[in-house]
Structures are given as structure tokens and as C-alpha cells.
Amino acid sequence: MTSHKPIDRNDEAYFDSAREKERQRALALAASVGTLMVAMRRGGLSGLALGAFSGLLAYRASTGRGLKGTGRAIARGAERTLVGHRTGPLELSASVTVRRSPDELYAFWRDFTRLPEIMTSITAVENLPDGRTRWQAQTPMGGVYEWDAEIVEDVPGERISWRAVEEADVPQTGEIRFVPGQADRGTQVELSMRYTLPHGLLSAAPLGFVNALSCEAVREDLRHFKQVMEAGEVPTGAIHTQAHHGGGR
Amino acid sequence: MKAVCWHGAQDMRVDHVADPQILNPRDAIIKVTSTAICGSDLHLYGGFMPGMQAGDIVGHEFMGEVVELGSAVSNLSIGARVVVPFTIACGHCFFCDSGYHSLCDNSNPNAGVAEKMWGQSPSGLFGYTHILGGYAGGQAEYVRVPYADVGPMVVPDSVTDEQALFLTDIFPTGYQAIAQCDMQAGDTVAIWGCGPVGQFAIASAKMLGAGRVIAIDTVAERLDMAAGQHGAETLDARKTGNTLQIVEALRDMTAGRGPDICVDAVGLEAHGVGLEYWYDNVKQSLQMETARPIVLRQAIMACRKAGTVSIPGVYGGIADKIPVGALMNKALTIKTGQTHVQHYLKPLMERVERGDIDPSFVITHRMRLDEAPEAYRLFQARRDNCIKVVMQP
Numbered sequence: 001m002t003s004h005k006p007i008d009r010n011d012e013a014y015f016d017s018a019r020e021k022e023r024q025r026a027l028a029l030a031a032s033v034g035t036l037m038v039a040m041r042r043g044g045l046s047g048l049a050l051g052a053f054s055g056l057l058a059y060r061a062s063t064g065r066g067l068k069g070t071g072r073a074i075a076r077g078a079e080r081t082l083v084g085h086r087t088g089p090l091e092l093s094a095s096v097t098v099r100r101s102p103d104e105l106y107a108f109w110r111d112f113t114r115l116p117e118i119m120t121s122i123t124a125v126e127n128l129p130d131g132r133t134r135w136q137a138q139t140p141m142g143g144v145y146e147w148d149a150e151i152v153e154d155v156p157g158e159r160i161s162w163r164a165v166e167e168a169d170v171p172q173t174g175e176i177r178f179v180p181g182q183a184d185r186g187t188q189v190e191l192s193m194r195y196t197l198p199h200g201l202l203s204a205a206p207l208g209f210v211n212a213l214s215c216e217a218v219r220e221d222l223r224h225f226k227q228v229m230e231a232g233e234v235p236t237g238a239i240h241t242q243a244h245h246g247g248g249r
Numbered sequence: 250m251k252a253v254c255w256h257g258a259q260d261m262r263v264d265h266v267a268d269p270q271i272l273n274p275r276d277a278i279i280k281v282t283s284t285a286i287c288g289s290d291l292h293l294y295g296g297f298m299p300g301m302q303a304g305d306i307v308g309h310e311f312m313g314e315v316v317e318l319g320s321a322v323s324n325l326s327i328g329a330r331v332v333v334p335f336t337i338a339c340g341h342c343f344f345c346d347s348g349y350h351s352l353c354d355n356s357n358p359n360a361g362v363a364e365k366m367w368g369q370s371p372s373g374l375f376g377y378t379h380i381l382g383g384y385a386g387g388q389a390e391y392v393r394v395p396y397a398d399v400g401p402m403v404v405p406d407s408v409t410d411e412q413a414l415f416l417t418d419i420f421p422t423g424y425q426a427i428a429q430c431d432m433q434a435g436d437t438v439a440i441w442g443c444g445p446v447g448q449f450a451i452a453s454a455k456m457l458g459a460g461r462v463i464a465i466d467t468v469a470e471r472l473d474m475a476a477g478q479h480g481a482e483t484l485d486a487r488k489t490g491n492t493l494q495i496v497e498a499l500r501d502m503t504a505g506r507g508p509d510i511c512v513d514a515v516g517l518e519a520h521g522v523g524l525e526y527w528y529d530n531v532k533q534s535l536q537m538e539t540a541r542p543i544v545l546r547q548a549i550m551a552c553r554k555a556g557t558v559s560i561p562g563v564y565g566g567i568a569d570k571i572p573v574g575a576l577m578n579k580a581l582t583i584k585t586g587q588t589h590v591q592h593y594l595k596p597l598m599e600r601v602e603r604g605d606i607d608p609s610f611v612i613t614h615r616m617r618l619d620e621a622p623e624a625y626r627l628f629q630a631r632r633d634n635c636i637k638v639v640m641q642p
Contacts, residue, residue, distance in 0.1 A: 099343055186343065220361055231339035231355040231396070232275065232321065235373065237383035239269035239306075239393050 093192040094219035098226045102157045102178035102187050105229060109160055109176050117234065118224035121212035132165065137212075145169075171196040191222050251642065252306045252389035253621040258296025261625045263618065266306065269385065269393035274321035277397030279333060283410040284311040284388050284618070286628055286638045287335075287418055288444045289516070289563045293377070294625050297517060297539070298565050300362070300378035308388025309335035309375040310417045312410060315401075316391070322398045331401035333394055334590030335418045337373040337384060340399030351587035356395065357382045366566070371587055388621060390642045402594050405602055411609040412601055414639065415449070420608050421593040423449025423514070426561040427457055428593075429584040430510045435460035437503055439551060440481075441544040442514035443471035445611050445637050446561055450512050451479045452606055459510075463502060465495070467520055470634045478610055491523045492547050499551040509556045511548035516562025519543040532569060539566030549575050560585035614638040 098105060108114060112125045112133045124136040128148070137145045147168040153161045153175075161175035172195045179188040195213065212218075224234045254264040269278055287310050292298050312332040315325050325331065337357075338350035345353050353372035357363060363370035363380050373395075376386020385392065394401060404413045423446050427438065438454040440447050443466040454462045464475035467487040475481040482502070489498050500507055517540035520526065529541035548558045549572050558581055575581070600606055613636045616624050624638045 097343075099341070099346075216361060223360060227339075227355045230341050232341075233273040235337075235356050235358045235382070235395060236272055237358050237373070237379070237385070238272060239385045240267050241270065241272065 090195045090197050090213060091192065092194075092213070092215050092218045093190065094215055094222050095188055095190040096219070096222040096226050097181055097186045098189055098229050099186040100229045102180055105178050105187055105189060105225075106157050106160070108225075108229065110154070110156075114228075118228055119212075119221045120217065120224075133162070135164075149174075189222060189225065191218055193218055250390040251618060252385070253308060253618065254303075255293055255301050255305045255307050256303050259294065261294060261307070261622050263621055264304070266304075266389075269391050271317055271319045272393065273395060274319045275396050275398055276319040277315055277322055277325060277394045277401065278317035279311070279313040279331065279387075279392050279394050279401070280316045281311050281313040281387055281390060281392060281642050282330075283313070283414050284308050284640050284642070285414055285417075286310075286388070286621075286624055286640070288446060289377070290625075291629050292517060292563060292565075294629060295518065297533075298378050299539075300380035302379060302383075305376070305379075305383070306385040306389055307376040308386035309377055310414060310419070311375075311387025311392060312404070312414050312417065313387075313392075315397075318397065324398055325401065325403070330404045332404055332413050332416045332594070333375075333387065333392075333401045334421075334594060335375050335377075336587055336590050337375065337382065337395055338400065338591055339396050340591070345399075345591075348589055348592040349586075350589040350591040352589075359383060374587070388618065388640065390618070400591060402598065405598070408598070408601055409609070411612060411639065412607060413598070415445075415608040415611065416590075416594060416597055416601070418588065418590065419445045419611070420449045420597055420606075421590045422446050422561050422588040423451075424453040424593055424597060425586075425588050426450045426512050426514065426559045427453045427459075427510070429586075430557040430559050432457060432459060432510060434458055436509040437461040437463065437506075438510045438512065439463040439465060439499055439508035439548075440512040440514055441465045441486075441519075441548060442512075442516075442562065443468070443475045444514065447471075447512075447514035448474060448478070448611050448636070449608070450514050450561065451475050451481050454510075455479050455481075456600075456605060463499065463508060468631055471636060474611075474636065486520075487522065492521065492525055492543065492550065495547050496550045503553075507551055507553035507556065509553045511552040511556065511558050513544045513548045513558070513560045513562045515544040516560075517541065517564050517568075519545075529569070538569045540564050540568040542568035542571060546570065546572055549581065552579065552581055554579045555581070557582045557584055559583075561588070611637045612639055616640050618642040 113127060115125050116122045121137050122135060123138050126134045128134055132148050132150045134146060134148050139145050148165045149162045150165055151160065151162050153159065157178065159175060159177040161173065163173040164171055172193065175192045177190045179190065181188050227234050250266060250268050251263055252266050254262050256262055271278060290307060293301055293307060315327055315329045315331060318325060318327065336351040338345050338353035339355040342354035351372050356373040357370045358373065359379055359382055360370035366380060373382030373384055375384050427450055436459055438459045440450050440462065443464050447464065451462050451464055462479065462481040463484055464472060464481040465484045465486050466472050467485065472483040472485060476483050484498060486495060489495050519541045521543035525543060529543060532538045533541055544562065545560065545568065552558050560583065601608060613634055614624065614627065616638055618640045621640060624640060627633055627635045628638055
């Protein structure tokens with residue numbers, strides 16, 4: 001456990017150190033993949049040499065250590081090609097109107113453990129004894145990626161904000177706001193997420209976050225929230241679960 | 250189980266697929282006893298609707314017996330005989346509460362896709378593209394019915410399957426086409442398309458007190474049904490000519506006023522004559538427009554000043570050369586939408602019980618589910634006087 005500093009959601013320093021660490025690892029990974037592709041296309045002796053170099057870069061990407069400065073120029077080029085200019089924090093937001101009172105909507109969200117019902121990329125959320133929450137997402141390779149989050153602000157019936165604790169690999173904050181709508185039109189729910197991705201989507205790829213990183217994905221999660229609150233369930237067009245392989249009635 | 254599956258344009262097959270299961274607490278599983286092919290299924294069959302995938306189970310007009318219930322459905326019992334609205338609606342959102350069930354906010358799992366196409370998403374529909382939810386349809390032995398606590402309606406013993414079946418879609422659809430128009434006593438209603446929806450629109454117009462009903466089509470036996478069953482006046486579009494000639498004929502029939510209400514019960518695959526039809530056909534096949542809106546143009550051009558154009562006919566995407574000048578300068582009102590079936594189900598069931606109408610008049614063919622591919626061919630070609638096919642699993 002690291003010590004707690006006073007919390008400020010807009011604290012750039014919180015994002016900066018993690019951003020630099022993440023940046024170096026992602027650069028090396030990009031360079032490694034690029035070199036390996038060239039190596040495979042070339043074959044022969046030069047291909048073999050490039051393949052070895054790719055391996056070194058991959059090692060550097062996985063450990064975050066060694067080979068200081070190695071292939072930095074290549075990596076810069078690869079970064080520009082692969083992720084363009086999206087190197088700052090990624091801000092995503094969406095809003096939806098729900099026919100429930102702010103208090104009812106707040107209560108669902110404040111529990112946190114029901115969020116996997118509505119958030120496509122989250123597989124589990126657990127409340128920890130110290131007031132933190134432990135979040136779980138599925139990685140593309142079938143593994144599990146976990147991080148802890150803490151509540152930053154909690155105003156019953158109005159808003160909740162949270163952020164990943166400092167040791168998390170992908171620094172992120174989230175905020176949900178409940179604003180009473182006009183007349184009987186329901187409550188306006190606004191969700192904002194902020195991720196630090198020094199190398200764009202590339203940083204998030206190994207962690208299974210890619211699908212969550214668009215305003216469409218945030219809007220989709222909010223839509224599920226509305227569906228659960230208004231209709232009691234998230235709709236599906238399926239007729240049977242994946243595990244079911246037919247059989248006769 | 251057996252189910253009718255779409256495999257591409259002009260390719261419906263009866264496949265063996267996995268049985269449906271209860272997936273959500275408000276689901277029910279229905280054992281289908283009767284199912285019908287809708288005119289809008291022909292748009293899928295013809296390959297005109299985007300968002301279909303090979304293997305999709307089609308069919309949205311069906312009824313049957315409840316065989317399984319989710320934990321949150323308490324108003325139905327196993328064995329109940331029910332009709333199921335083709336529009337899937339949660340019953341609790343702003344739109345459901347306002348009687349606009351086909352605009353339900355919550356029932357389309359692929360609402361994001363629909364929003365990209367149309368700005369906002371309507372409700373999900375059974376067996377009608379992944380844009381509208383990718384729900385498996387009811388031309389099958391069993392079907393999963395979501396929100397079963399608010400959708401399906403128990404059929405009284407005195408009402409037969411054939412009398413109840415069309416409450417799922419075409420009867421309410423024809424009825425809504427008239428009911429949404431604020432019709433005044435003595436109004437003249439012109440209805441393009443004398444397929445099943447057109448027939449129910451004609452019947453509903455008469456039932457709701459229209460002064461005159463003019464039925465327009467190109468198929469003789471459909472015009473005969475309109476005249477014989479409901480006493481409509483008829484206009485054979487093919488004999489009358491092009492859009493201008495049809496508009497002129499309607500003006501003459503109404504002493505210069507034009508019909509007070511014009512109903513497009515045809516939709517995106519309209520037929521016409523001459524250059525106009527050729528133009529739309531070419532543009533549609535090049536996918537430069539998704540509809541041949543010939544009837545819609547005629548309805549707008551023919552409609553009385555300050556009259557209402559009602560569109561129960563199905564459209565999916567983009568149409569060309571809509572006469573907006575006529576629309577604006579004649580101060581027309583447009584009423585349209587998929588049908589809010591849940592809203593009309595009870596009053597229309599009461600009309601059937603009272604004997605105001607026997608919806609089975611529209612049936613021309615009774616077949617087995619196994620014969621679905623042939624049924625689609627018949628219906629599409631309007632062969633053998635085919636107007637409505639009912640199938641039994």
C-alpha cells in the first residue's frame with residue numbers, strides 16, 4: 001500500500017508518473033511488433049538478426065527495464081504511425097435520460113458491485129473493507145486484469161466520483177452525475193471517464209480496455225443502466241446461452 | 250426445433266436450430282400454433298433491408314401457447330393461449346407509458362446501430378434485422394418472448410387462432426394508419442396498396458366512419474377483395490397511368506378537393522410506370538436510394554390541402570425526389586411509425602369478440618411451416634391469388 005496524499009481529481013502529477021512509465025513500455029512493444037513483422041517478411045540471415053532485435057525490444061516492453069535508449073528512434077516512428085497524436089489523457093463522456101429519481105439511480109451506482117451488469121468491459125466489482133473497490137476486467141488473452149479504486153467525492157442523490165489508486169497500470173477517474181430533468185421527463189445521468197494513455201489505445205490493448213475506450217462504449221454502458229433501472233433487465237436478441245448447443249424439445 | 254431462416258435474397262430455408270431458452274426474468278417461451286408471412290417479410294426476402302445475417306430466424310406474426318415463464322412474469326400461466334405483438338416493448342419507459350410502444354427506449358439491444366442510421370432507436374422487433382435487435386422471429390416451433398408480462402395477450406376461448414393471429418401486426422397496423430389521422434365524419438380516405446395491411450386499413454376506415462374509401466392497387470383480385478369485402482371504390486393504378494395521371498384521377502373522383510387522408514400501405518418496393526419507375530429502380534439497385542417511394546410521392550401530390558398523409562408502409566433508409574414543395578405549400582401533416590400494437594390490442598380484441606370484424610377474411614393460403622420457402626415464392630409473385638399465408642408448425 002502506498003501512502004495517501006490528499007486527493008485531487010485534477011492532479012496532473014497523479015497522471016504524469018504513470019504516464020511516463022506506460023509510455024516507455026508501449027514504445028518498446030510497438031517497436032518490437034514492427035521489427036518482428038519486417039523480420040518475418042525478410043527471412044534469411046538479416047531476418048534472423050531483426051527477429052533477435054525484436055525479442056530484445058519485447059523483453060524491454062515486458063519488464064520495463066534495460067536497453068535504455070535502444071531503438072528509441074524506431075519506436076518514435078512506430079508510435080506516430082500506430083497511435084497518431086492521441087497521447088494525452090482520454091476524456092470520454094455521455095448522458096442519458098432515465099425515468100427514475102436521482103436517489104434511486106444514485107443508490108444503484110453507489111453499491112458499485114452491480115456495475116458489471118451494465119458495464120460491458122467490467123467482469124466484477126468487489127467492495128473492500130477499507131472502503132475501496134476492486135475492479136476486474138477480462139484481458140484479450142483470457143486473463144484477468146485487476147485494479148483498486150477509491151471514492152473521491154460522494155454526494156448522495158447528486159454525484160459520485162472515483163479513481164484508480166496510484167499503483168494501477170492505467171490511471172483513470174470516473175464521475176457519474178444525476179441531474180433532475182424538466183417536468184416528469186426523468187433524471188439526466190451524465191457519466192465521464194478519464195484515462196491516461198500516453199500511447200493511445202496501444203497502452204490499453206494488453207489490459208483489455210480497448211473496447212471501453214470510446215464515447216460509444218460509455219453511452220452503451222449508460223444505456224444498459226437505463227434499461228436496468230426502467231425495465232429491470234438488459235435486453236438481448238439471443239435465444240440461448242453460448243453454452244447451449246441445441247437439442248430437441 | 251424447426252425454424253424459417255433467412256440465408257440471403259430469395260433464400261428462405263427451414264433449418265433445425267437450437268431451442269430458445271429463458272434468458273431474462275421477464276421472458277416467456279411460446280410454443281407457436283399459428284404464424285403468418287407479413288408483407289414486410291417480403292422486403293427481407295427481396296434483400297432490400299440492411300442488417301440481416303445468414304441464419305436469422307424470421308417472422309413477427311405469431312401466436313401460441315405459453316410453455317415456460319421467467320421468474321418475473323406472474324400475469325401469465327403455463328398453457329395460456331396468447332397473441333404476441335410484433336413490437337417488443339418494456340412497458341415502463343416514457344414512450345411505452347405514452348402509448349408509443351413501437352418507440353420503446355429499452356427493447357433494442359442494438360440501439361446504438363439504429364441511432365447511427367436514424368438519430369434515435371425505435372423498439373426492437375421480432376425477426377426483423379439486427380438494426381432492430383436481432384431478435385429471433387416466430388416462424389418457428391418455439392420463440393423467446395421478452396417482456397412477456399406486458400406484451401402477450403390471452404385470447405378468449407370464443408376467438409379462433411385465425412381470428413386472433415392478425416392482432417399481432419396487420420390489423421392494428423391498418424387500424425393505426427387511420428386512427429392516427431384525426432379523421433372527420435364524411436372524410437374521403439385513399440389507400441394505396443391492397444395487400445393485408447391495406448385491407449385492414451380499408452376495413453378500419455369504414456369501421457371508424459369514413460365517408461368514402463378509395464382503394465388503389467395494380468392487382469385485380471386485391472382490388473376485388475377491397476370492393477367485395479368492404480365496399481371500397483377502386484382505382485387500378487396500372488390502367489390509370491403515371492403519378493400525374495393517378496393524382497388527376499383522384500382529383501376528379503373528389504370533385505377537385507383531393508382525398509382528405511392518403512395512406513401509403515405499400516412502402517419501399519412500390520411499382521409504377523414509365524420513367525419514374527425506371528429511375529427509382531436503377532437508383533435502388535445501385536444502392537443510391539433504399540426505397541422506390543413512388544406511392545409516397547403520389548400520396549403527397551394527391552392529398553387535400555391541410556390533409557394527412559399516413560404511412561404504415563415500411564421504409565428503411567433514404568428516398569429521392571420527395572415533393573417537399575407540395576408537402577409544405579399544401580400544409581400537409583405526415584403520420585407514420587411502426588405500430589404501437591400493445592396500445593391497440595385490447596380494444597381491437599374486443600371488436601373481434603363483438604363481431605365488428607372477422608380478421609380471417611384476408612387469408613388465402615393455409616400451409617405447413619415446412620412449406621415456408623414455397624409460401625414466400627407464392628406471396629412474392631402474388632401467384633395463385635396469394636394475399637395472406639398462414640402456416641402451422
